[in-house]
Amino acid sequence: MFNNLKIEFMKIKRSNIFLVATFFPILAVIQGFSFAKNIKGQEEIDLWGALFSGSTLMYGMLILPIFITIIFAIITRIEHSNNGWKQLLSLPIRREDVYISKLILGCIAVLYNLVVFLIGILISGIILGGKGSIPLDIIVLRPLLAFISSLPIIAIQFYISFKFKNVGVPLGVGAIFTLPTILIANSTKYWIFYPWTYPVLTMMPNFVTSAEQTLRYGIMYGVSILSFISIIGVGLYKFRSKDII
Amino acid sequence: MKKYLIETDNLTKKFDGFAAVNSINLKIPQGGIYGFLGPNGAGKSTTIRMLLGLISPTEGKAKLFDKSIDKDRLDILKKVGSMVENPSYYAHLTAYENLNIIREILNVEKSEIERVLNIVGLLEVKDKKVKKFSMGMKQRLGIAQALIGNPELLILDEPTNGLDPAGIREIRALIKGLPEKLGITVVVSSHILSEIELMATDVGIINKGNLIFQGSLEELQKRSLAQIKIGAEPKKEAIDHLLKRGYQVEERDKYIYIKEFSSPSILTKELVINNFEVYHISEDKSNLEDIFLDITRKENQDEITNIN
Amino acid sequence: MKLPILIKTELSKQRRGFIWLMILGIPLGTTMAMFLDMYIRYHDYLYVKGQELGFTSWDILLRENHRVLGWGIFLPLFIAVIATIIHYTEFEEDNWKKLLTLPVRRWEVYISKLITIVIFSFIMIALNSLGLVLVGKVIGFPEAINYRLYGEYILYQYVAILGVVALHNFLSSHTKNVIIPVVIGFLGIIVAPGVLSKNPDLAKLIPYTYTYYINNLNVGNSSIALYGGIISMILISVVGILSFNKKDIL
Numbered sequence: 001m002f003n004n005l006k007i008e009f010m011k012i013k014r015s016n017i018f019l020v021a022t023f024f025p026i027l028a029v030i031q032g033f034s035f036a037k038n039i040k041g042q043e044e045i046d047l048w049g050a051l052f053s054g055s056t057l058m059y060g061m062l063i064l065p066i067f068i069t070i071i072f073a074i075i076t077r078i079e080h081s082n083n084g085w086k087q088l089l090s091l092p093i094r095r096e097d098v099y100i101s102k103l104i105l106g107c108i109a110v111l112y113n114l115v116v117f118l119i120g121i122l123i124s125g126i127i128l129g130g131k132g133s134i135p136l137d138i139i140v141l142r143p144l145l146a147f148i149s150s151l152p153i154i155a156i157q158f159y160i161s162f163k164f165k166n167v168g169v170p171l172g173v174g175a176i177f178t179l180p181t182i183l184i185a186n187s188t189k190y191w192i193f194y195p196w197t198y199p200v201l202t203m204m205p206n207f208v209t210s211a212e213q214t215l216r217y218g219i220m221y222g223v224s225i226l227s228f229i230s231i232i233g234v235g236l237y238k239f240r241s242k243d244i245i
Numbered sequence: 246m247k248k249y250l251i252e253t254d255n256l257t258k259k260f261d262g263f264a265a266v267n268s269i270n271l272k273i274p275q276g277g278i279y280g281f282l283g284p285n286g287a288g289k290s291t292t293i294r295m296l297l298g299l300i301s302p303t304e305g306k307a308k309l310f311d312k313s314i315d316k317d318r319l320d321i322l323k324k325v326g327s328m329v330e331n332p333s334y335y336a337h338l339t340a341y342e343n344l345n346i347i348r349e350i351l352n353v354e355k356s357e358i359e360r361v362l363n364i365v366g367l368l369e370v371k372d373k374k375v376k377k378f379s380m381g382m383k384q385r386l387g388i389a390q391a392l393i394g395n396p397e398l399l400i401l402d403e404p405t406n407g408l409d410p411a412g413i414r415e416i417r418a419l420i421k422g423l424p425e426k427l428g429i430t431v432v433v434s435s436h437i438l439s440e441i442e443l444m445a446t447d448v449g450i451i452n453k454g455n456l457i458f459q460g461s462l463e464e465l466q467k468r469s470l471a472q473i474k475i476g477a478e479p480k481k482e483a484i485d486h487l488l489k490r491g492y493q494v495e496e497r498d499k500y501i502y503i504k505e506f507s508s509p510s511i512l513t514k515e516l517v518i519n520n521f522e523v524y525h526i527s528e529d530k531s532n533l534e535d536i537f538l539d540i541t542r543k544e545n546q547d548e549i550t551n552i553n
Numbered sequence: 554m555k556l557p558i559l560i561k562t563e564l565s566k567q568r569r570g571f572i573w574l575m576i577l578g579i580p581l582g583t584t585m586a587m588f589l590d591m592y593i594r595y596h597d598y599l600y601v602k603g604q605e606l607g608f609t610s611w612d613i614l615l616r617e618n619h620r621v622l623g624w625g626i627f628l629p630l631f632i633a634v635i636a637t638i639i640h641y642t643e644f645e646e647d648n649w650k651k652l653l654t655l656p657v658r659r660w661e662v663y664i665s666k667l668i669t670i671v672i673f674s675f676i677m678i679a680l681n682s683l684g685l686v687l688v689g690k691v692i693g694f695p696e697a698i699n700y701r702l703y704g705e706y707i708l709y710q711y712v713a714i715l716g717v718v719a720l721h722n723f724l725s726s727h728t729k730n731v732i733i734p735v736v737i738g739f740l741g742i743i744v745a746p747g748v749l750s751k752n753p754d755l756a757k758l759i760p761y762t763y764t765y766y767i768n769n770l771n772v773g774n775s776s777i778a779l780y781g782g783i784i785s786m787i788l789i790s791v792v793g794i795l796s797f798n799k800k801d802i803l
Contacts, residue, residue: 020736027743034751058743066739074732167731168638172575175630179579180586183622187593297654300801322656333651335566335642346562350555350655390651 004093004101011078012105017071021113024067028059029120036128048135051125053204059117060146060200061181064110068153069174071109075102076161076170085244095240103158103232107147110154114143142203149202149220151228152195153177159235192216198224250275250398250430251296255305258291265291267454268305273432273447276424280445280462281434282537288454289434290330293402297327309398326396328404332387336376340367340386343375344393351394361389364419380407388416399423399431405440417444438537452541473503473512476525483521490515500525555657559665563639564672572638576677579631584684587618591692610694611702614685619706624681625764626742628710629717631677633738636670636721637731644729649802660794667722667790674718678710709767713778716760716785717741723793727800760785 032055039050079085089095121139156177161170177196184190185197198220251273258266266288273279283289294300296307298314298321307314309321334343344358362368365385370378375386384407391399404420405413421444423429435441441448448465450458458465476499477483484501487494495502503512509526516523567573591599591614603613619625643649652662682703689698717738724734741761749756749765756762757777763785766778 024740024743027740027747031747034747062743070732070736070739077732166571166638166641168571168575168634168641171637171731171735172571172579172631172634175627175634176575176579176582179623179627180582181623183586183590183617186621190589190593294650294802299650299653300803301799319656319658322654325654327654329650329654331647333646333648335648336646337569338566342565342568346565347651347655349558349562350657352558 004097005104008075008101008105012074017074017109020070021067021109022116024063025059025113025117026120028055028063028117029124031055031058032121033124033128036124047128048125048139051128052121052135052138055117055121056200056203060203061185062178064113064146064150064199065153065178065181065196066174067113068106068110068150069157069170069178072106072154072157072161073167073170073174075106077167080165080167089244096236099162099236099239102162106158107154110150111147114147118143146199146202149198149224151224152198152231155228155231155235156195159231162235162239188213192219192223195224195227248275249273251279251307251309251432253292253296253305253307256292256295256302256307257304258288258295258300259303264454266295266302269451269454269456270459271449271456272459273430273449275430276428277446278420278424278431278433278444280441280448281432281451282436282438282441282448283434283451284436284541287451289451290402292451293327293329293400293432293434296400297325297329298322299329324397325400326391326394326398327400327402328387328391329400329402331406332383332390334375334383334386334390337374339372339374340378340389341371343386344389347390347393353394357393357395361392364392365389366415381409381412384408385412385416388419395427397429399429401431402434403436404433405435405437413440420444450537450541457541472529473507473509474525474527474529475501475503475512475516475523477501477516478522478524483516486516486519486521487512502529554661556661556665556668559657559661560668560672563665563669566642567639567669570638570642572635572673575631575634575638576673577680579677580680580684583618583622583624583681584688586622587614587685588688588691590617590622591688595692609696609699611689611696611699614689614694615702615706618681618685619767625767626746628678628714628764629745629761630735630738630742632670632674632714632717633721633735633741635673635677636718636725637734639666639670639673640722640725641731644731653802659798663722663726663794663797664790666726667719670718670722671715674714675711678714679707682707706767709775709778710764712782713763713767715782716763716789719786719789719793720760723789723796726793726797757781760789 032051032053035054036047036051079088088098118139122134125134125139157170157174160173164170180194181196181200184194185200191197191201202217202220249272251271253269253271255268255270256266257264257268269288269292271292281289281292291300295302296309296314298318301315310324312321314321335346338346340362341358344361345355348355348358359368359371362371365388367382367385367389370382375383378386384404388401388404391401399420401420405416408416417440420431420433423431424446433441433444442462445462447461448458449456450465472495475483480496480499480501484494484496487501487503492507493504495504509528513523513526595610599613599617600610603610608616643652653659686698686703721734721738724737725731728734738761741759745756745759745761745765748759749762756765760781763778763781766775766781
């Protein structure tokens, strides 16, 4: 399995994905940075909070979901585009290993993206000279939790990237599902039904606080994990028996 | 003065200093079948792409129909049908739809589509999506695409690639008939030498970017290493005798080979008079492949000598 | 002049293609999203708010679509995907080498692709607005349909996106790698709002920002969208044609 993972990693080595993965979270941090800087002069502001929420908005709603779309499109495109499936799958490796190693690679990339984000926030906050102790629970914990709540998006994009040869499909689908996120995230009643809102709402739960919402958050994590397992499971099952023409 | 349909003048293409095509002077006569021969990577496709205006030469010029490809591209391409390397197609469209797109751009009648499909034997599957075609069928489609609109010049890159023996024979017969029936000039590139030998009237051999031979097929065959193959007993003594007589002799399997042009009758007489039994005598004309390997081997050897 | 024929063949190449799903499905999605939005918020909140501020229901609906839903933000990204699909048809199976050995001028091929992208984008934009009109009628807005408002909205969008269309036609024609133009489009839409607020003069030079200027509701100068779209399209296309003419098709 490890071997497979290494191989997958080598395949995307030249695809500049590393640059993309590093660059985009930083853009979000820059946004937050300038937001926080603008309000720095005022008293009684929570600098870290401002920095965090300024960055998270763009990051959680836009950058993270689109990045997930792109990374899985790239990982599967390599085989789709060169008729590579017939070569790869006639080698003595288990299909499950191929499937899972591609998934893991993508997840590592997403985690990397999140880590760059939180490191960027930390550095920016220190530069800005935030008062008080660094609220690590927000800055470190929330992005990591966001990984869990982005599992449904990962599963769906992974499934679609695997299934369709035309790379326009996962890109188009990913773009269009990301679109209404802003709108739906604003709705306290209906957000739970739309997985694309999960990451941003994990990172910015100040949207609402109530017992009902706390329950919903619990449901959210549950839904995330369950949907991930089931979608990945179905995808694996289909992949195992798929005819490669 | 023979009329040349395609002429190049020191045509060169360099990639990062490496000359894929090195100053070649093609002279392709009108009305024949020109076999463009070379091992893989010799520069055949690169040359063809320059002739068609797909890539621009680093140095030199290419002229077709007495016009320069970079100046009169449209006029030239109106008269050329081509298939470069593997056939191109829109996978999700049918064979008919694929050809129709080309037909519309060329502005020829709709009947052309069925005509060329018939020629390559794909008429029955015209409404089948190309993504479902076998490799041979895609190859035929590529040829059909080149034929549509009745071009005066046909440039085909490895046209028999992927076809079964029956298919190869059909396409070969088709290509051979084109100059006679329709006055079309054909340029066929290949690394399958026996194919070229059966089709071509003129040959150009390219190796490592250099044009190392150009001329008619007969001229090339004359260069052949004709040998006399002798079966004589007792063998060893026969060999000694011939060597003493100044012949260049080679021994292979059970036979004796005389490696230069000699008269079989004189050799027979020579041996028989000296009490040798001659049970086999024949002229062994090597085929194009041997000639080709010989020529390219010489090239490589020269290179090695130069390097040394 | 083969341009009309080329456009016709471009459209036939998309027969039974995924692009139709996209340009029909996306407006369908936005219509449904707007329907839900109006269903939930219109009667209780939006209508009242609108009356306060002096906006008609149709004004509010447009604003919800353009700003709150984010249609104005995402439009360039959708166009990037459309351009990618149009060009991918050619890169698949190496079709460029066939197309460019036919007796057609290279610039005509290039522009035919540009116009095809424009056509599909226009359809998608029009359907989005049509969907809005539908939503308004179904919800039962009291005011009469404001055709002028929506007509202008569509037309402004048409012109504003021309720069993005030209840019992505250029990007997609040059590289077989479909990811690069999409990543650039993504970059464009992320950077756009930031540049707009920090450096409005620079923003005028970036085609991705032009959709922001479309607003019959105060914010911004709509003429920037028009001029920007047209000028950037012309400039980028000229550069694109010159570059495409010289390109080696390997």
